[in-house]
Amino acid sequence: MRRFDRAAWIFVAPALIVLAVFFFLPVLAALLISLTDFDLYALADFSNLRFVGLKNYGQLLTEPLFWKSLWNTFYFVLLGVPLSIGTSLGAALLVNSKLARWRSLFRTVYFAPVVTTLVAVAVVWRYIFHTRYGFLNYTLGLVGIDPIDWMGDPHWAMPAIVILAVWKNFGYNMIILLAALQNIPEDLYEAARIDGASSWQLFRHVTLPGLAPVLLLVSILTMTGYFQLFAEPYVMTEGGPLQSTLSVLYFMFEEGFKWWSLGRASAVAFLLFVLMFAVTVLQLRLGRREGAA
Amino acid sequence: MTRRAAIAGLAGVAATAAGCARRDSRTRLQFWAVGREGEVAAQLIQGFTAQHPDIEVQVQQLPGTAAHEKILTAYAGDTLPDVCQLGNTWVPELYALKALSPLDEFVSQSSVVSPDDYFEGIFNANRVGGALYGVPWYVDTRLLFYRRDLLQQAGFDHPPQDWAEWSQMLAAIKSLVGPDRFSVLLPLNEFEPLLVLALQQPGELLRDGRWGNFRSEDFRHAMSFYEEMFRQQWAPRASNTQISNVWDEFSRGYFSFYISGPWQIGEFKRRVAPQLQDAWMTAPMPGPSGPGASTAGGASLVIFEKSKNKRAAWQLIEYLSMPQTQRDFYQLIGDLPPRRSVWQSPVLAQSVYAKAFHEQLARVRSPPKVPEWERIATQMRLMAERVVQNQVSLNAALADLDRQTDEILEKRRWMLDRHAQV
Numbered sequence: 001m002r003r004f005d006r007a008a009w010i011f012v013a014p015a016l017i018v019l020a021v022f023f024f025l026p027v028l029a030a031l032l033i034s035l036t037d038f039d040l041y042a043l044a045d046f047s048n049l050r051f052v053g054l055k056n057y058g059q060l061l062t063e064p065l066f067w068k069s070l071w072n073t074f075y076f077v078l079l080g081v082p083l084s085i086g087t088s089l090g091a092a093l094l095v096n097s098k099l100a101r102w103r104s105l106f107r108t109v110y111f112a113p114v115v116t117t118l119v120a121v122a123v124v125w126r127y128i129f130h131t132r133y134g135f136l137n138y139t140l141g142l143v144g145i146d147p148i149d150w151m152g153d154p155h156w157a158m159p160a161i162v163i164l165a166v167w168k169n170f171g172y173n174m175i176i177l178l179a180a181l182q183n184i185p186e187d188l189y190e191a192a193r194i195d196g197a198s199s200w201q202l203f204r205h206v207t208l209p210g211l212a213p214v215l216l217l218v219s220i221l222t223m224t225g226y227f228q229l230f231a232e233p234y235v236m237t238e239g240g241p242l243q244s245t246l247s248v249l250y251f252m253f254e255e256g257f258k259w260w261s262l263g264r265a266s267a268v269a270f271l272l273f274v275l276m277f278a279v280t281v282l283q284l285r286l287g288r289r290e291g292a293a
Numbered sequence: 294m295t296r297r298a299a300i301a302g303l304a305g306v307a308a309t310a311a312g313c314a315r316r317d318s319r320t321r322l323q324f325w326a327v328g329r330e331g332e333v334a335a336q337l338i339q340g341f342t343a344q345h346p347d348i349e350v351q352v353q354q355l356p357g358t359a360a361h362e363k364i365l366t367a368y369a370g371d372t373l374p375d376v377c378q379l380g381n382t383w384v385p386e387l388y389a390l391k392a393l394s395p396l397d398e399f400v401s402q403s404s405v406v407s408p409d410d411y412f413e414g415i416f417n418a419n420r421v422g423g424a425l426y427g428v429p430w431y432v433d434t435r436l437l438f439y440r441r442d443l444l445q446q447a448g449f450d451h452p453p454q455d456w457a458e459w460s461q462m463l464a465a466i467k468s469l470v471g472p473d474r475f476s477v478l479l480p481l482n483e484f485e486p487l488l489v490l491a492l493q494q495p496g497e498l499l500r501d502g503r504w505g506n507f508r509s510e511d512f513r514h515a516m517s518f519y520e521e522m523f524r525q526q527w528a529p530r531a532s533n534t535q536i537s538n539v540w541d542e543f544s545r546g547y548f549s550f551y552i553s554g555p556w557q558i559g560e561f562k563r564r565v566a567p568q569l570q571d572a573w574m575t576a577p578m579p580g581p582s583g584p585g586a587s588t589a590g591g592a593s594l595v596i597f598e599k600s601k602n603k604r605a606a607w608q609l610i611e612y613l614s615m616p617q618t619q620r621d622f623y624q625l626i627g628d629l630p631p632r633r634s635v636w637q638s639p640v641l642a643q644s645v646y647a648k649a650f651h652e653q654l655a656r657v658r659s660p661p662k663v664p665e666w667e668r669i670a671t672q673m674r675l676m677a678e679r680v681v682q683n684q685v686s687l688n689a690a691l692a693d694l695d696r697q698t699d700e701i702l703e704k705r706r707w708m709l710d711r712h713a714q715v
Contacts, residue, residue, distance in 0.1 A: 040664075041704060043369055044390040048708060131535065151535050154682070238358075240482060240532060242682055243675065258362045259668050260369065 034266035043260070056267035066268070068243060069251040070275075072158065076247065077226045080162045084222055085215070087166055088173035093207075095174070096181045107178070111171035118168065122235040125164050126151070151237060154244035161232050161245050168232075169225070173218050177211065184210035216287050223283070227276060248272050319349045320605045323374030325364075327592070328357035329556045330378055330431070333625045341612040348605050361667055368392050375600040376609055378592045379427060381418045386664035387595070388421040394596040394603060395424040405611040410632045418659060419593050427593030428610055429631035431622065433554045434587045435489050435578070436653045438561060440549040442572040443469065452576030456518060459579045463527040466549050475529045477522060477550035478539070481681065482532035484674035485588065486552045489578060490515040492658045493585040499661045499669075503706050505698030507673070508691045514581065516677065516687060523681045530681060540564035543573070552578075554590070558627030558646045575649040577656070589657035591631065623647075629654075665701050672697045 034056055036042075042049040060066045095106050113121070128135045129150035137147040150160040188206050197205070208215075229247040233239055239246035239254075248268065256265030326334040331354030338350055353374065355363050361383065367373045368390060379387065387393050400406050406428055408416055419427035439452060447466045453459035463476040470476070479486045491498060496511030506512065522528045529548070536542055543551060544566035551557075561573055578585045594610045596603055612618060619630040620638055629650055630636060641647050660666055676694045679685045685693070 037704060039704065040365065040368070040390055041708065044392075048704075050707075149535075152531050238482065240678070242678060242684060257366060260365055 030266040030269060033262055034264075034270055036263045037261075038263040038266075040260045052263070056264050057271070060264065060267055060271065065243065065246070066248075066251060069246045069248045072243075072245060073227060073229060073247045073249075075158055076162060076165075076229050077223060079159065080165055080226050081219065081222050083162065084166045084170055084226075085173060085219055087170040088177055088218070089211075089215075091170060091174045092177035092181055093203075096178055107175070110174055113168050114171040116168075118231050119235050121168065122164070122232075126236065129160050152241055154242040157237055157241055157245045161229075161236060164236065165226070165229070165232050169222070173222065176214060176218055180211050180214040181207070220280075220283055220287075223279070224276075227279070319347050320602050322348055322350045322376060322602055322605050322609060323353065324350050324609065325353050325355055325374045325377045327355045327360040327378050327380075329560075329626050330592070330628065331355060333622075337618065337622060337625065338609070338612070340618070341609060344612070345605075345608065348608070350609065371599065373597040373599060375596065375602050375606040377595055377597065378430060379595045381415070381427065381429070381589075381591050381593050382660055382662075382666055384419055384427050384593060384595070385421055385662045386667070388426055389664045392597055392599075393426040394598045394600065395426060396428065396596065396607075397425050399607045399610075400425060400428070403607075403611060406614050410634050412631055412633065412654065414589060414657065414659075415591055415631050418589060418591075421662075427595045428614055430592050430594045430613060431555070431619075431628035432631045432654060433556075433590035433592065433629070434650065434653050434657050435485055435552050435554050435590070436587055436649055437576045437578060438543075438551045438553055438557060439574060439576060440543070440546065440569075440572055441574050442569075443546060443549045452574070453579040455579050455583050455585075456581050460521075463522065463550070464525065467525070467527050470546060470549075472526070474546055475548045476527040477552075478531075478536070478542075478548040479519070479522060479528045479552065480533040480536070481530065481678045482674070484670045484677075487515065487519050487673065487677050488660060488670060489552060489585075489587050490519055492588060492660065493578070493580045497661070499663065499698070499702075502661060502663050503702055503709070505669070505695035505702070507694040507698065513687070513691060516680065516691070518581075519677060520680050520687065538564075544569050555627050555629045555647075555650055558644075559625070560627075561646075562627075575646045577649050577653040584656065586656045586658045587653050589659045663702070663705060665705060668701055669698050672701070 035051060035053060037050045037052050037056075039048075091110050094100060095103055095110070100106065127133070131137060131147055131149045131152065134150070136150070141147065148156050150156050184207065188210075189202060192202055192206055228249055230249040230253065233245040233247060233250055234253075237245045239250050249272070252265050252268040252272070255261050255268060324334065324338070325331075331352070334354070335352045338352070342348070342350060360380075364373070364377065364379070364383070364387070368387070373392065384393070400408065411429055412432065415429045415432050419425055419429065437452060443466055444450075444452070444462060447462060447469050449462055449465070453462055466476040491512055494511035494515055496509045497506055498512065500506045523530055533539070536547075539551070540560065541564075542548065543561075558575070562570070565573055578587045580586065594613060596606045596610070600606055613622075614632075616630075616632060616635050616638070619632060619635045620640060622628050623630060623635070624640060627646070629647065630641070635641065636651065660670070663669075673694060676685075676690045676697075680687055680690045
């Protein structure tokens with residue numbers, strides 16, 4: 001038994017060491033840094049470092065911009081995740097349809113945005129969103145909608161970012177959902193059809209239950225990804241206008257790598273960690289209840 | 294299979310590159326340049342590499358908006374280059390980090406860099422704590438680029454002299470071009486236009502370099518004028534990222550005044566529509582009462598303390614400071630030389646666009662010389678944006694700006710007090 005224990009430890013040791021060096025140590029260091037006013041001055045001369053206790057946290061919790069970035073991130077997640085999954089599901093159903101031709105072509109086309117470079121694509125999208133010359137406003141104009149100042153109006157900038165993010169990412173989930181769709185046995189559909197089910201009933205009672213586990217997985221992955229919103233506003237709006245597209249991660253980046261207030265940035269990171277932890281626990285609870293039901 | 298082949302191929306390329314580097318015995322100089330200057334730096338130093346076959350200069354371009362954070366990141370990561378173009382407001386910041394190498398010894402032995410030939414204010418902007426840390430590369434100040442034709446149609450035959458006259462012009466052009474076009478472009482993602490207006494006031498932006506002074510009557514005056522230009526619809530509430538092409542929009546008459554710097558001379562010549570080339574001009578900034586001041590900007594060439602090739606780095610700086618190179622530099626992109634002798638050369642003396650800059654350079658003022666200035670200026674811009682977008686009242690904005698500035702400067706005050714005690 002003892003020998004078995006030792007062997008087990010030896011086998012897990014490499015993984016544990018890697019975890020310790022690349023995860024636990026940095027996290028511990030960040031926690032310590034978040035209790036100091038570590039900045040560029042401290043980097044130049046260590047005697048400029050002060051221990052400030054929980055001051056960074058206190059300042060953050062009373063900082064309107066932090067709350068704003070938090071709200072922006074939630075807004076992005078609430079708007080973006082359902083839209084993204086809905087689009088992916090729609091695209092997967094279309095591509096999977098028996099009426100569809102050139103399936104592999106469409107699959108490739110829909111997947112293409114996932115593998116494009118965001119920065120390059122952002123340049124194109126900036127033109128699409130352009131208030132006066134943009135394709136989007138031109139199209140809206142055809143159906144009589146007045147031009148929208150996508151990148152300049154604080155109310156529309158985040159929806160614009162959502163559109164870009166959904167366009168960029170839906171292909172990935174589509175592929176996963178497509179695989180799941182193809183795993184639903186054809187006999188189920190046939191049996192339901194013989195019983196006289198309409199196509200909506202087919203979707204509601206055959207397709208959706210068949211997809212449920214995969215949908216849960218996809219929603220968890222998408223949500224975690226979307227909470228880490230950074231690159232889209234960084235290249236499209238620089239967090240503006242009026243900081244309406246500033247996400248928590250962007251806020252942390254600015255504190256840490258633009259102004260080098262590493263103490264405050266670490267505190268943001270820890271608050272974000274607590275938040276993500278809470279959300280994940282909530283999701284797992286929901287998932288478990290779904291599974292039990 | 295294909296992936297493995299690709300990886301093998303990449304490894305091969307890397308190995309060859311490494312091999313080349315090892316065989317090369319030349320001194321390698323890293324030179325970082327920013328924005329437009331970065332684009333032409335490689336071309337500018339061709340003469341240097343011809344004169345010094347033993348030195349290989351690697352030029353890296355930094356985009357203007359990311360240069361500051363990139364340099365700080367490089368400092369933290371210990372990957373700073375040998376020579377760098379550094380905005381002269383950043384010199385105090387990197388001096389505070391002890392990242393810069395003093396240049397007095399090099400200058401005293403140099404036959405090329407003679408301090409007497411430089412504009413004094415600009416040269417001394419590079420002196421911190423009694424030592425010289427940078428050699429001015431070009432001078433920079435902001436002034437007006439404007440459409441002569443539209444101004445004429447609005448009934449004016451000369452550029453504005455003071456704010457009152459400028460306001461009349463802005464209003465006249467606005468009623469000329471209608472609701473879809475504007476008189477002036479003040480991009481909401483740039484702090485410079487507001488800073489210029491603020492520096493035209495006699496008051497200081499910081500008290501003793503320790504506290505914010507934005508609630509002062511002087512700053513309020515500047516901010517009110519800035520805000521009025523948006524409220525009157527003279528300026529669009531837009532940032533530069535929304536104006537997809539400044540020169541196209543200028544040609545279309547989307548705006549008639551634009552506050553920018555000397556590098557735009559070259560850009561305007563190249564990019565403004567050919568039929569409008571006679572229609573644009575530069576003019577000194579109008580002030581609250583009579584001709585006004587503008588920012589004492591520009592960039593210097595610095596050597597970082599950690600550089601192992603300071604001698605070669607200095608040779609590069611000397612080359613870039615030679616009157617001939619500075620003339621070429623001006624002709625390439627219109628950057629203005631900091632040396633008086635170069636201003637007397639025909640290319641500059643005859644340029645109609647440079648004249649306004651020469652005039653403006655007599656009225657320039659430095660922003661506060663504190664390392665935190667960049668961050669304070671950014672807060673100032675964000676607060677101005679909120680005022681312009683009617684998110685907050687002017688009084689509340691100024692009070693908030695003072696509070697933020699005091700918070701940013703807290704560490705500086707602590708350090709100054711501590712040094713005072715020692």
